[in-house]
Amino acid sequence: MEFGTEIGAVQRRMAQTQEGVGRRKATFEALNVAAGQHILDVGCGGGHLLRDLALSVGTEGRIMGLDPSEQQIKAAQEHCQDLDNVTFSQDSATELSFEDGAFDSVASIQVLEYIADIDSALAEIRRVIRPGGRLAAVSVLWDHWRFHGPDPELNDRMHETFKAHCFHQMLPLEMPEKLTRHGFVGAHCTPMGFLNNSLHHNSFPYLAANVFTHFAEKQGIAKEEVQSWREQLDEAERDGRFGFVSVPVLTTAIAA
Numbered sequence: 001m002e003f004g005t006e007i008g009a010v011q012r013r014m015a016q017t018q019e020g021v022g023r024r025k026a027t028f029e030a031l032n033v034a035a036g037q038h039i040l041d042v043g044c045g046g047g048h049l050l051r052d053l054a055l056s057v058g059t060e061g062r063i064m065g066l067d068p069s070e071q072q073i074k075a076a077q078e079h080c081q082d083l084d085n086v087t088f089s090q091d092s093a094t095e096l097s098f099e100d101g102a103f104d105s106v107a108s109i110q111v112l113e114y115i116a117d118i119d120s121a122l123a124e125i126r127r128v129i130r131p132g133g134r135l136a137a138v139s140v141l142w143d144h145w146r147f148h149g150p151d152p153e154l155n156d157r158m159h160e161t162f163k164a165h166c167f168h169q170m171l172p173l174e175m176p177e178k179l180t181r182h183g184f185v186g187a188h189c190t191p192m193g194f195l196n197n198s199l200h201h202n203s204f205p206y207l208a209a210n211v212f213t214h215f216a217e218k219q220g221i222a223k224e225e226v227q228s229w230r231e232q233l234d235e236a237e238r239d240g241r242f243g244f245v246s247v248p249v250l251t252t253a254i255a256a
Contacts, residue, residue, distance in 0.1 A: 149236025
């Protein structure tokens, strides 16, 4: 998935929905943040978590935001422009340029499933966390990320097509074993599933539908069918049949 100008803007709005705020709060709390810490956010997006962290660690702390998208970095810089303790990098997550043990903790919200070589990324993340430091990562169980309401056949085809948007559909199921293998202990998964029945314009499913339809067209589903699917969502909401379900999972672990 490319988070360029259009989709990146939608992603930043999704981060500000109630569900996005909830994921960020859970991640923040799992890091056990303290003044003076150095923290890396892998896939910082528009910088919402960066700002929370930077205000918490104070002037003696440092927050590093890493993202491959230049547009996302620019948005995060603007969001954190009044803070002197935030810096940015476009490093690859599989080849971090930081020294061993450079960070007290690492956060990553819905990013790891988009990295093809996830094992290399986890090895690098472990390398840059000091012993005893924490990892808090949110990934989605994509088999359970689903819109309900449109024609079942079309709805199934749309969801099947969407599987191509990331490399790892069910990464949380694999994370504990992978983290143990890469030098972490105490790996623990906490599901944060939610159901949303609304398509108001600041709802998570309304914004997710924009990403969903954009990707479907890119993957070759006819524009008329994509438009029909979107209209069926609105009809289902009016009839009281609409629902959207997602199961993000917070995985935490400690560097051994």
